[in-house]
Amino acid sequence: MKEPLITSQKEGLKYFFLPAWEKTGLVKHGFSARKNNNERPDVDREERARFLKIWAKNEEELYSGEQVHGTAVCTVDRAAFRRREREFPGVDALVTAERGAVLGAFSADCLLALFWDAAVPAVGIAHAGWRGSCMGILSRVIEVFRYSFNTKPQDLQVLMGPSIGPCCYEVGDEVLHLCSGSPWKKEVVFYPGFREGHSFLDLRKTNSNILSGAGVNRENIHVSYYCTRCNQHLFYSYRGAGGRHTGSLMGIIFLP
Template sequence: MANTRMNSEPFAHGERNTDCSVLFLNEWMERFPWLSAGFTTRRGGVSREPWNTLNCALHVGDAPEDVAANRIRTASAAGFEFDAWTCAEQVHGSDIGIVTKEHRGAGKMSREDAIAAKDGLITKEPGIMLTAFFADCVPLWFVDPDHRAIGIAHAGWRGSVADVAGKTVEAMRSIFGSDPSRMAAAVGPSIGSCCYEVDDYVIDQVKAAGEISGDVFVPASVPGKYMLNLSKYNAKKIAKAGILANRIEITGYCTSCHTDLFFSHRKEGGKTGRMAAWIAIREEVTSG
């Protein structure tokens, strides 16, 4: 999968002291020192098989105490206390949650107190670590440097068709006054078109969703099957929402091709862990 900006891989291990293996959006963090953004790998945690080792999700059958330990490690790597960890119960939809100070820490230890039924989260509050969980679905990051507003979204094929990407951009525009042409977005590690075979039912939904879908899938070798490029599809949705193509980063990582580094729900038969994506505004550098 080609990077929209045609530059080097945007997600990379940084020179930061951490006891777990995470990838940082290094260029963003260099340009915006008030920002922390990245994605975990499957390495460097405490979970046992089949969630070994850095599983960050509570809904996959892993021991809750191991998940908590992995989340604590991830928060530390991101530069935050665990109390900042804030997440929603994802439902493969396109509803966007506006995160305030009162939401800080939602879902960090329990699914029951997570933000309900949201696949996108946005905030302007410093000290809140927006997080979401993935094992083949597409992670999306958004930043508005003018208003210091951020967003994160979880895009499986259903959420992609429902335009969770565009709805996140629109929510930031309407709530924070963000100008999409001044924003930046990133599309993170997910299952690639090399590995993501789907059937007519899925492709029919993609086709019905609109005019940008024509070049995001190709027929597979099996009749009635197609290879779907969800990363490209979401990048097109982001561009349609007004973010300029040269401000959209796209990873080259496929989670299914790299199960040494990532969890893959499809490649591993559904019994696996989840990576966490995060984005947060640092409290200590909110001025200037």
């Protein structure tokens, strides 16, 4: 599997992007890298501002969800855009057709997915850990694209950023239990674990299966294979830090 993301550096920060999207000039996007081994919790905010500066954007233009590991999706419509309503409570995914509205999400191991429908045009972002993934948050995003913008799933392109890989994502019985009751249970991919009552969850394959089940073409699904836990020199990892918060990977997407 070839890694589709490449890296660049601006504002003293390393970041990752998909060249095929970048060169169109029709959509702007990126994922932040770990700045250094600084473990001060307040470093997040400063990094966020500098990361946005790469695209000449600031926090006043950033829209994000509260990220509660749910499946709620909100549309940043013209009214919300004008109100500068920038934080959406109880929400893990956002979509918008407003030019200049920067959709952002944060993670340390969880998967961030960026959505782009060039035909509308419109963009979206979703935060998906095991709970959101197993409950099909990415399919909910597609429903909202269809409802809000009349998007045809075959027009959608999706990019999954760096996330904890199946190599490192051991989960307990409670995850299998939740997934067994999900309408997407056939799409969820587990591998046998080494310990009794544990398995390894593949967030990338699970979400790819859900996307193609919802009508997205396989060739329009781009997946980063960077494991955040295996690559802690590049990314923050909650598990890699022994369940402590050391910082967040930030993903953004917007229509210029």
